[in-house]
Amino acid sequence: MTEPKKTTLHASHKALGAKMVNFAQWDMPISYSSLMEEHHAVRKSVGIFDVSHMAVFDFNGGDQIGFFEKIFANDIKKIASANKALYGVILNEDGGILDDLIIYHADEKFRLVSNCSTREQNAAWYKKYAAEFGVEVIERSDMGILAIQGPKAVETLLAMDEISDSIKDLETFGCMFEGDHLYARTGYTGEDGLELIVPNDDILSFWNAALEKGCVPIGLGARDTLRLEAGLNLYGNDMTVTHHPYESNLAWTIDTADDSRDFIGKQSLLEIDQSSCQKIIGVMLEGRGVLRPGYEISHEHGQGIILSGTYSPTLEASIGLARVDQGFGKSGKVMIRNKALNINFISPRFLRQGKISS
Amino acid sequence: MSDIPGDLKFLSSHEWVRVETDGTVTVGISDHAQDLLGDIVFVELPEVGQSIDAESDAAIVESVKAASDVYSPLSGEVIEVNPTLEDQPEIINSSPYDDGWFYKMAPLDLGEVESLLSPEDYRAVCED
Numbered sequence A: 001m002t003e004p005k006k007t008t009l010h011a012s013h014k015a016l017g018a019k020m021v022n023f024a025q026w027d028m029p030i031s032y033s034s035l036m037e038e039h040h041a042v043r044k045s046v047g048i049f050d051v052s053h054m055a056v057f058d059f060n061g062g063d064q065i066g067f068f069e070k071i072f073a074n075d076i077k078k079i080a081s082a083n084k085a086l087y088g089v090i091l092n093e094d095g096g097i098l099d100d101l102i103i104y105h106a107d108e109k110f111r112l113v114s115n116c117s118t119r120e121q122n123a124a125w126y127k128k129y130a131a132e133f134g135v136e137v138i139e140r141s142d143m144g145i146l147a148i149q150g151p152k153a154v155e156t157l158l159a160m161d162e163i164s165d166s167i168k169d170l171e172t173f174g175c176m177f178e179g180d181h182l183y184a185r186t187g188y189t190g191e192d193g194l195e196l197i198v199p200n201d202d203i204l205s206f207w208n209a210a211l212e213k214g215c216v217p218i219g220l221g222a223r224d225t226l227r228l229e230a231g232l233n234l235y236g237n238d239m240t241v242t243h244h245p246y247e248s249n250l251a252w253t254i255d256t257a258d259d260s261r262d263f264i265g266k267q268s269l270l271e272i273d274q275s276s277c278q279k280i281i282g283v284m285l286e287g288r289g290v291l292r293p294g295y296e297i298s299h300e301h302g303q304g305i306i307l308s309g310t311y312s313p314t315l316e317a318s319i320g321l322a323r324v325d326q327g328f329g330k331s332g333k334v335m336i337r338n339k340a341l342n343i344n345f346i347s348p349r350f351l352r353q354g355k356i357s358s
Numbered sequence B: 001m002s003d004i005p006g007d008l009k010f011l012s013s014h015e016w017v018r019v020e021t022d023g024t025v026t027v028g029i030s031d032h033a034q035d036l037l038g039d040i041v042f043v044e045l046p047e048v049g050q051s052i053d054a055e056s057d058a059a060i061v062e063s064v065k066a067a068s069d070v071y072s073p074l075s076g077e078v079i080e081v082n083p084t085l086e087d088q089p090e091i092i093n094s095s096p097y098d099d100g101w102f103y104k105m106a107p108l109d110l111g112e113v114e115s116l117l118s119p120e121d122y123r124a125v126c127e128d
Helices: A010-015 A035-044 A064-071 A119-133 A153-158 A165-169 A200-212 A220-229 A266-270 B031-037 B110-115 B119-127
Strands: A019-023 A026-031 A047-050 A055-060 A084-091 A097-106 A109-114 A136-139 A143-149 A175-178 A181-184 A193-199 A279-285 A296-299 A302-312 A317-324 A331-336 A339-346 B015-019 B025-029 B040-044 B057-063 B067-071 B076-081 B103-107
Touching (some): A097 A181, A143 A153, A143 A200
Antiparallel strands (some): A084 A097, A097 A109, A143 A193, A181 A193, A279 A317, A279 A339, A302 A317, B025 B103, B040 B057, B057 B067, B076 B103
16 A cells, blocks of 8 residues: 555645545545535535645646647637636547546746546546647646636635735636636536636645635645535546446537547447447435435336435535436435335436525 | 543443432433534434343434434333433534434343443543
């Protein structure tokens, strides 16, 4: 067993009294005070997350647009002339999901953030295809990421001397470089907020300044309840290499509008009958209990399985994402410890802009 | 360090039992257990009248993070369950040894208490 990796802020987390957990070989904070308090802080005010375990890549030279057109299932042309971020997936030839990621583009530079558990796989994959486009792949293990999220995120950032006022002009998914610092109006909570992708040498001063301005430190526990309330997939749970995007609630990230574009996995996707394949749907448990990954569900016309499940602090009920056969209607059953309990099928976006969906 | 009252006995799986003056016993989970679980959101309690063997499943406690079985420290018949836990399971987090008790039972054999961990022994388990 190798020693778990530590982010630059590891000592700060310990000093704040965080409970630490091994997450994909990284020693990360799971909570500082209580998961519930941290969750509500992000929904009502502002929280800060150290997500420096995520993998950051930069690119140099060559035909970078051609490269992304090839490996990315979303179409990079959407952001190629804008200062914006684009979410999507990379696929293998069979259409299986290798990872989900965000590509940022500003000032003619691309920066990519993908998951930590897929770092080595992705680095090899990018390099394999980058060569034919003359693109150099640069792994930025010297970069850290802070997410500042919540209705008060922007005003809190503007109060920090370290952050320039121009961030207030960023629209949702907008981004900008300041030197090697990238500021983007993105996040994984369903709230307004920014992600700061900055060199590790600078990250402690950002972190301390944000705490001083009232940001509540948030662990991976609340990060999971927040993303699930927002209906956002987690790689490894809700999407894996053995499933394609259409059965993973990701059809909206597959861009086949440009007939001349041939991305990896496209041919396999074109053969899939989207009207009959399984789908991901939101699930809410009617009574007491907590949905957990792996629980079996059923409905009038088929079966399914819970992929992600938790207790929603905002909705005060258990919610989850399930992959189910089509024809699921409005309700079904979940088996919890040999008891069949009632569930309702709803939009996976349980919350919109931090508010309960009607 | 978590709180461990001196008048209780423990299982290494973090349940406590208190022998009351009338010979009944009260069962709950330790401060250390609630801290490990985090925010508790649901408890499934045994039925009143149910007979439970020592160290077998008696209840289930679910936090946001995980579900966990609760084992009975002693054998006996359940005579009362804590009605507060249905609506306020979080009381286990704030008061694991008092308001957050799980159930009371009429023990089959109070001699079983001798095989349980003392507070000192239990502290050693927590510090491992």
